[in-house]
Amino acid sequence: MLARREWIHGWLLLTPALILLFAFTHYPAVTTVWHSFFSTPRGQRPSTFVGLDNYDFLLADSTFWQVLSNNLWYALVTIPVSIALALMMALWVDGKLRGRGFVRMAYFAPTVLPLIAVANIWLFFYTPGFGLIDQVRGLFGLAEVNWLGNPDLVLGSVIVVAIWKEAGFFMIFYLAALQAISPSLREAASIEGAGRWTYFRRVTFPLLMPTTLFVSVNAVINSFRLVDHIFVMTEGGPDNASSLLLFYIYETAFQYWDTAYAATLTVVLLVLLSILAIGQFFLVDRRVHYR
Amino acid sequence: MTHSFDRALNTVGAWVLALVWFLPLIYAIWTAFHPGAYATRFDLLAPLTVENFVNAWNAAPFARYFLNTVMLVTFILIGQFVLCTLAAYAFARYAFPGKSILFTLVLLQLLVMPDILIVENYVTMRRLDLVDTIAAIGLPYIASGFGIFLLRQTFKTVPKELEEAARVEGAGPLTVLWKVYVPLAKPTYLAYGLVSVSHHWNNFLWPLIVTNSVETRPVTVGLSVFSAVDQGIDWSIITAATLMTSGPLLIAFLLFQRQFVQSFMRAGIK
Numbered sequence: 142m143l144a145r146r147e148w149i150h151g152w153l154l155l156t157p158a159l160i161l162l163f164a165f166t167h168y169p170a171v172t173t174v175w176h177s178f179f180s181t182p183r184g185q186r187p188s189t190f191v192g193l194d195n196y197d198f199l200l201a202d203s204t205f206w207q208v209l210s211n212n213l214w215y216a217l218v219t220i221p222v223s224i225a226l227a228l229m230m231a232l233w234v235d236g237k238l239r240g241r242g243f244v245r246m247a248y249f250a251p252t253v254l255p256l257i258a259v260a261n262i263w264l265f266f267y268t269p270g271f272g273l274i275d276q277v278r279g280l281f282g283l284a285e286v287n288w289l290g291n292p293d294l295v296l297g298s299v300i301v302v303a304i305w306k307e308a309g310f311f312m313i314f315y316l317a318a319l320q321a322i323s324p325s326l327r328e329a330a331s332i333e334g335a336g337r338w339t340y341f342r343r344v345t346f347p348l349l350m351p352t353t354l355f356v357s358v359n360a361v362i363n364s365f366r367l368v369d370h371i372f373v374m375t376e377g378g379p380d381n382a383s384s385l386l387l388f389y390i391y392e393t394a395f396q397y398w399d400t401a402y403a404a405t406l407t408v409v410l411l412v413l414l415s416i417l418a419i420g421q422f423f424l425v426d427r428r429v430h431y432r
Numbered sequence: 433m434t435h436s437f438d439r440a441l442n443t444v445g446a447w448v449l450a451l452v453w454f455l456p457l458i459y460a461i462w463t464a465f466h467p468g469a470y471a472t473r474f475d476l477l478a479p480l481t482v483e484n485f486v487n488a489w490n491a492a493p494f495a496r497y498f499l500n501t502v503m504l505v506t507f508i509l510i511g512q513f514v515l516c517t518l519a520a521y522a523f524a525r526y527a528f529p530g531k532s533i534l535f536t537l538v539l540l541q542l543l544v545m546p547d548i549l550i551v552e553n554y555v556t557m558r559r560l561d562l563v564d565t566i567a568a569i570g571l572p573y574i575a576s577g578f579g580i581f582l583l584r585q586t587f588k589t590v591p592k593e594l595e596e597a598a599r600v601e602g603a604g605p606l607t608v609l610w611k612v613y614v615p616l617a618k619p620t621y622l623a624y625g626l627v628s629v630s631h632h633w634n635n636f637l638w639p640l641i642v643t644n645s646v647e648t649r650p651v652t653v654g655l656s657v658f659s660a661v662d663q664g665i666d667w668s669i670i671t672a673a674t675l676m677t678s679g680p681l682l683i684a685f686l687l688f689q690r691q692f693v694q695s696f697m698r699a700g701i702k
Binding site for chain 2: 144147148151152154155157159162164168170226233234237238240242243246251255261262265266273313316337365366369387410415418
């Protein structure tokens with residue numbers, strides 16, 4: 142009798158949150174899959190069941206393959222570089238350092254700025270000829286470069302912005318973890334005569350593994366979620382050389398209004414995210430425990 | 433000897449990186465406070481001006497955009513606090529069938545975020561006739577898996593004896609929550625609040641999709657419309673507008689730097 146009342150109270154407390162959670166996360170995730178098997182309704186023609194037609198189209202869509210490869214490169218570079226930088230920043234800021242307050246603020250500042258706004262500043266940096274980067278290059282007598290107009294350079298240019306935006310954010314998590322490491326470990330290590338590098342490799346780094354797992358899962362998600370700067374800097378161009386999956390989904394759904402194909406692309410994104418997150422979890426999780 | 437050399441090297445490295453990281457901001461401030469002619473010419477004696485800010489402010493309805501953003505952020509924050517508190521309390525202190533499955537479904541949102549489900553959520557908003565309202569921008573984010581998780585972890589650290597003492601005095605579940613748990617979780621609320629406000633102040637893609645008028649657009653979308661259409665390439669005005677939109681957050685960050693960093697740390701530890 143008492144247990145029954147506890148059940149009801151528990152469920153009642155959960156209801157408001159669960160309604161919204163199901164309405165805007167679980168329900169759309171399911172309908173995305175469902176709609177990927179239908180055609181896009183156009184004018185008089187209603188949506189009809191087309192089986193795997195959208196997926197056939199996907200496999201033959203060269204833009205999709207390019208965007209997918211862009212996004213994988215984007216993730217492959219952004220994730221390790223921003224995590225390595227974050228760890229380095231955290232070690233610096235955690236140690237004895239002159240002007241630590243300013244350095245920490247400088248690292249962290251990009252995190253609080255809107256990506257869409259800082260993209261404007263970076264756009265200016267990259268301007269051929271009189272942008273800051275070309276001006277500095279000019280001092281060394283180097284030629285102008287069209288950073289965002291050249292298909293070979295544009296992806297790298299937007300990757301730099303993503304790293305700049307994210308490293309400071311990840312630094313915070315490492316900083317928190319570093320401050321939780323007992324100082325007696327360092328004393329013990331120095332009595333044993335361990336150098337700083339050995340100490341880092343044998344003590345600090347393994348102890349930071351859970352943080353690395355947390356940060357890298359976040360980094361994976363962000364590398365598919367953060368596309369704001371693409372809108373300002375390149376709009377996916379030139380020739381889709383800097384288009385990312387979520388940006389392509391946006392274009393397909395809200396500029397070409399092909400919602401069924403956009404749903405199909407979203408399914409790909411969801412599958413990709415799940416595989417990466419789960420895989421990463423097992424990969425890193427094992428090292429967390431056994432080393 | 434090598435040790436002090438090592439230290440010096442590290443200090444230099446840390447500072448160089450810090451300056452590189454800060455450069456875009458310094459550059460933006462330089463451009464925004466000088467006349468257009470000095471946007472790409474670095475002359476320490478260049479005259480200072482606030483004209484760029486005035487021009488940007490007058491060129492687009494930024495006051496309205498700010499109002500929209502403030503309303504949006506407030507709406508989301510209050511909604512998240514209320515709903516996540518209730519749900520977190522249930523997960524932390526109640527036993528009921530389906531609890532672990534439901535909790536897994538909540539955590540799933542950390543992976544499958546509303547940010548990605550833009551196509552279907554737009555359909556839902558159209559069906560609810562909410563397109564182009566501030567509610568539509570905020571609703572998908574209110575039941576936050578992250579918030580529920582964070583508060584649940586905090587509530588679990590509250591000693592059960594405190595709850596039992598309150599129950600003996602005849603307090604109901606909501607009174608206990610309000611009088612015992614919420615006050616003890618204040619630092620978590622502050623941390624989560626700062627993270628949430630800065631996240632939604634900066635959010636762009638979903639608001640871009642679901643709004644299409646001046647009355648609902650938040651500053652981020654307003655800024656993108658402004659810099660895409662009106663200005664051509666008048667960089668001074670665009671950077672002024674850029675600084676303006678990030679201004680309140682940036683000033684708050686500079687003033688409460690310690691709390692900001694600690695809040696993000698606290699939010700991440702769990």
